[in-house]
Amino acid sequence: MRRYSALPGGRPETLADRVHRYRGVLLVILAPLALVSLVLLLMPRSPAAGRRWGRVDSTVGPKKYAVIFDAGSSGSRVHVFCFDANLDLVHIGDDIELFVQKKPGLSAYANDPQDAAKSIVSLLEDAKRVVPAELRDQTPVRVGATAGLRALGTEKSEQILQAVRDLLREKSSFKNQPDWVTVLDGTQEGAYEWVTINYLLGKLGKTFADTVGVVDLGGGSVQMAYAIAENDAGKAPKPSEGEDSYVKKLFLKGTTYYLYVHSYLHYGLLAARAEILKAGNSKGYSYCTLEGHQGQYKYGGDTFEASASSSGASYSKCRANAVKALKVDEACTHMKCSFGGIWNGGGGAGQKNLFVASFFFDRAAEAGFVNPNAAVAKVKPSDFEKAAKRACKLNVRDAQAAYPDVRKGNIPYICMDLVYQYTLLVDGFGVGSNQEMTLVKKVPYSNAFVEAAWPLGSAIEVASS
């Protein structure tokens, strides 16, 4: 039986009666509490709310995801990044980025745009899995195609890009926009790569002289990018007709940078093979392919005779072919040129410390002078020269035994590739043969490793806009 205390009229006292009787006491207790809650609710949720020792606690504030597809000439890759409010990368599960790759690249489906688009469906699924469902429609997906589609020409590449746009619109839950699926121009690609490396090394926000220069040797093109002084940027030559301008102005972490950047189409490692074969093989054979090799080299829809001379490869003759292919002696109308009549940017502090990515790392690892499992390695151009001299002496069979990590199709070209890499650095970019530089595959960041590739630079642009 419920017991009630009695009121003067004999009626038992209810809860409402008690509240009424003690309303004064309750008001004194509850009013300050309500006031404190109101103030807490209205306080702005600035990033500083979670600040500890000058950094933002990444568990506080909104997280932004970005999905970037790198449609490279030799493969397609997807990267997913997650940034905190401070634009620092935060972990996605156990890793700091999602990175998945697939071969071949979109340009291998030149005549079938639908198949090209289908080739990236599994990568899209991989990306979807790591982005929380409630954030997908706010998460931008961008696709940047590089040298492979550049070399296909506008009509074919546009058909492929359109099929990719349709796929993203119909099959992805990410935020997509037609102009986010494009062929990147080479200077944009080089600039993004520079941002990636300098961001991961913690250089952004420092003076231009504290940043590092970046070389990215892809399959189709090679990029050089480094920051220069403002007054040197003012003196940059005007690019020739149809060329991108030599200097890009970037504003990052409160600092303005003048970035010298140039992309050399046809001078990526795989494209350069074609240039070297064209430059050297007037007699129907090449001094760059290994003894015993008979066959042709196919690149970008063209076929080149690539059979070896009966005496096999010759380091010095191959080197002469590579110098010729680079057009080192082409007329230079600027103060100083790299090769092919292109301004070299003038050098300076931003180029002293060079980070060299992509195929440089791969071939160095395959040739055995860099640990294939390392993220970075210090080398000199002369290491490529030494490795080339050794490789050029071998025949195809012995090379297969000497370089077990080199894919069969690349074996005949191992001398040519190493000669080209040495020649590109020393004769092309004017790097001293004994100058130390850093080969980079991944960059250590926050107890993890991030791919040393342009997509992070693009994601930073997306996340900070």
Ligand SMILES: O=c1[nH]cnc2c1ncn2[C@@H]1O[C@H](COP(=O)(O)OP(=O)(O)O)[C@@H](O)[C@H]1O
């Ligand atoms: O995300 C990446 N991580 C590591 N290496 C990469 C990445 N993307 C490209 N590469 C390197 O670049 C080489 C091929 O370049 P790619 O296919 O991107 O040609 P492109 O840049 O001329 O279009 C690959 O063999 C690989 O070494």
Ligand SMILES: [Ca+2]
């Ligand atoms: Ca690339």
